[in-house]
Amino acid sequence: MELFIITAVLLGVGVAGIAIKIWAKKDGKFAGTCASQSPFLNESKEPCGFCGKMPEDCENK
Numbered sequence: 001m002e003l004f005i006i007t008a009v010l011l012g013v014g015v016a017g018i019a020i021k022i023w024a025k026k027d028g029k030f031a032g033t034c035a036s037q038s039p040f041l042n043e044s045k046e047p048c049g050f051c052g053k054m055p056e057d058c059e060n061k
Contacts, residue, residue, distance in 0.1 A: 047054050 049054070
């Protein structure tokens with residue numbers, strides 16, 4: 001039972017931390033979430049599969 005309580009508290013702290021980060025960010029957007037921004041993940045310069053932007057079109061480089 002003690003392990004369950006510790007696990008629940010830690011999960012609650014993690015969820016609260018993410019919620020605070022979303023709340024504190026402008027419009028709830030995370031910076032740098034497109035994989036096309038990373039030259040290590042997108043060596044062939046393909047558009048992002050999520051938003052469709054090309055790597056040079058992303059505003060958060």
